[in-house]
Amino acid sequence: xxxxxxxxxxxxxxxxxxxxxxxxxxxxxxxxxxxxxxxxxxxxxxxxxxxxxxxxxxxxxxxxxxxxxxxxxxxxxxxxxxxxxxxxxxxxxxxxxxxxxxxxxxxxxxxxxxxxxxxxxxxxxxxxx
Numbered sequence: 379x380x381x382x383x384x385x386x387x388x389x390x391x392x393x394x395x396x397x398x399x400x401x402x403x404x405x406x407x408x409x410x411x412x413x414x415x416x417x418x419x420x421x422x423x424x425x426x427x428x429x430x431x432x433x434x435x436x437x438x439x440x441x442x443x444x445x446x447x448x449x450x451x452x453x454x455x456x457x458x459x460x461x462x463x464x465x466x467x468x469x470x471x472x473x474x475x476x477x478x479x480x481x482x483x484x485x486x487x488x489x490x491x492x493x494x495x496x497x498x499x500x501x502x503x504x505x506x507x
Contacts, residue, residue: 383454385485389462392490394447397431404430405489416499441468458484466497467505474505 392400410424410433420440424433437445445468452462460483467476479497483490 383460384488385454385458385460385483386452388485388488388490389452389460389483394434397427397434401427403488403490405486405491408490409492411492411494413494413496414499416502441470444469458486460485475502476505477502 388403391403394400397404404427406426408426408430410430412421412424412433414421417440420433420436424430445466448465448467450463450465452460454460462481462483464479464481465476466479467474469475477497477499478501479495482494482496484492
């Protein structure tokens with residue numbers, strides 16, 4: 379029987395819909411890096427739990443509350459890195475969209491220290507407009 383990687387267990391305790399409930403897995407000096415030249419008002423670095431909450435609040439406002447994360451795969455890389463492939467869905471600028479993205483998580487001593495959110499902006503799909 380294979381035991382799940384401990385860093386995957388940490389990520390499973392992260393609730394992006396209720397970040398306050400996830401304080402025990404987010405490091406105080408956590409940094410969220412968001413790369414998306416198509417959304418320059420959202421692109422940048424967000425610091426700590428409050429920064430992460432601010433990012434998702436801005437994203438929710440931008441997508442009128444329609445943003446959803448659909449995880450497709452999760453792969454640990456060694457003892458620190460976990461790569462998650464997701465397909466995000468949202469209503470953006472009047473268009474229903476799907477966007478593939480990867481999030482690279484750095485987890486150390488049971489705490490999420492840093493994350494890089496990288497959407498595939500060139501292949502985003504408009505489902506309907």
